[in-house]
Amino acid sequence: MRSNSSRRGGALRLLLIVVVVLVLLGAAALFFVDSAAAKAIETGGTYALGVPTRVESTSIGLFSGKFGISGLEVDNPKGYDVPRFLKLDGAGTEVGFSKLLGDTIEIERVEIRGVEIDLERKDGKTNYDVILANLQKLSGDSKPAAESGSSKQLVIKKLVLSDVKARLGLLPLVPATTISLPNLELDNVGTADKAATIAQVFERLVAELLASAVKNGGNLIPDDVGKALKQGLAGLKGLGNLGLEGLEGAGKVLEGGAKELGEGIKGLFGK
Numbered sequence: 001m002r003s004n005s006s007r008r009g010g011a012l013r014l015l016l017i018v019v020v021v022l023v024l025l026g027a028a029a030l031f032f033v034d035s036a037a038a039k040a041i042e043t044g045g046t047y048a049l050g051v052p053t054r055v056e057s058t059s060i061g062l063f064s065g066k067f068g069i070s071g072l073e074v075d076n077p078k079g080y081d082v083p084r085f086l087k088l089d090g091a092g093t094e095v096g097f098s099k100l101l102g103d104t105i106e107i108e109r110v111e112i113r114g115v116e117i118d119l120e121r122k123d124g125k126t127n128y129d130v131i132l133a134n135l136q137k138l139s140g141d142s143k144p145a146a147e148s149g150s151s152k153q154l155v156i157k158k159l160v161l162s163d164v165k166a167r168l169g170l171l172p173l174v175p176a177t178t179i180s181l182p183n184l185e186l187d188n189v190g191t192a193d194k195a196a197t198i199a200q201v202f203e204r205l206v207a208e209l210l211a212s213a214v215k216n217g218g219n220l221i222p223d224d225v226g227k228a229l230k231q232g233l234a235g236l237k238g239l240g241n242l243g244l245e246g247l248e249g250a251g252k253v254l255e256g257g258a259k260e261l262g263e264g265i266k267g268l269f270g271k
Contacts, residue, residue, distance in 0.1 A: 040152070041069065044198025049206065050134030051075040051085065068092040077130040081169065081176070082118050085127060086206065089114025104195045106155040113162050117209045119225075120169035120176065126225070128210060132232035135203050153195035159186040159205070166213040168220045177220055181212045207233055
């Protein structure tokens with residue numbers, strides 16, 4: 001017969017094996033969820049905006065319930081001066097690991113930091129026209145959910161953006177200027193009766209950023225840009241007017257001055 005110490009030693013080894021297996025399974029599950037989350041975000045952003053979207057990394061705390069994103073970049077359409085249309089330094093939230101396994105994920109608060117959006121015009125065309133044209137296809141979208149990021153849907157009660165900037169290169173002969181925008185707080189990105197896909201979260205995020213750039217860009221936003229953006233954003237169903245009424249004309253002064261400067265320069269060279 002084996003001694004009690006031998007039996008205890010065998011039980012202890014078995015317990016250690018079980019613990020190691022559970023840890024390995026947990027690590028594998030986290031790796032799978034991390035990879036799946038990054039892929040879903042990239043797919044949703046690319047589908048919504050029509051340009052490549054990349055996530056540097058995601059992290060999920062199995063016990064802490066914290067979920068984070070580091071380094072998200074959205075490419076500009078081809079032919080513009082800077083390579084990216086939108087970048088986020090990071091984002092974070094707290095959500096139970098078990099909730100990530102459901103079809104609808106309800107989140108109290110998401111915080112996004114280090115946001116920069118690029119608006120520019122080149123050769124008579126603007127980068128935001130391409131983005132808005134892609135966003136408008138989400139209205140009445142009948143494509144499978146997987147194509148817009150994931151079969152999972154989101155209900156985000158509050159989405160907060162801090163350290164927000166816009167690079168504006170929309171005026172002739174005026175170098176692109178980066179301005180700071182107010183922090184944004186978006187309520188009810190997705191609701192209990194109408195949850196949002198990842199692509200629709202991108203739609204709301206980009207629409208709010210474009211509207212904020214127009215509202216706060218002052219004379220750096222030409223009048224025709226303000227009108228075009230207002231019309232384009234109005235075509236996104238379910239987002240409302242985003243507070244853009246009465247902003248036409250905000251950029252007439254500087255735009256007119258830039259045109260006069262251009263005429264003066266041409267006159268110097270007899271052209």
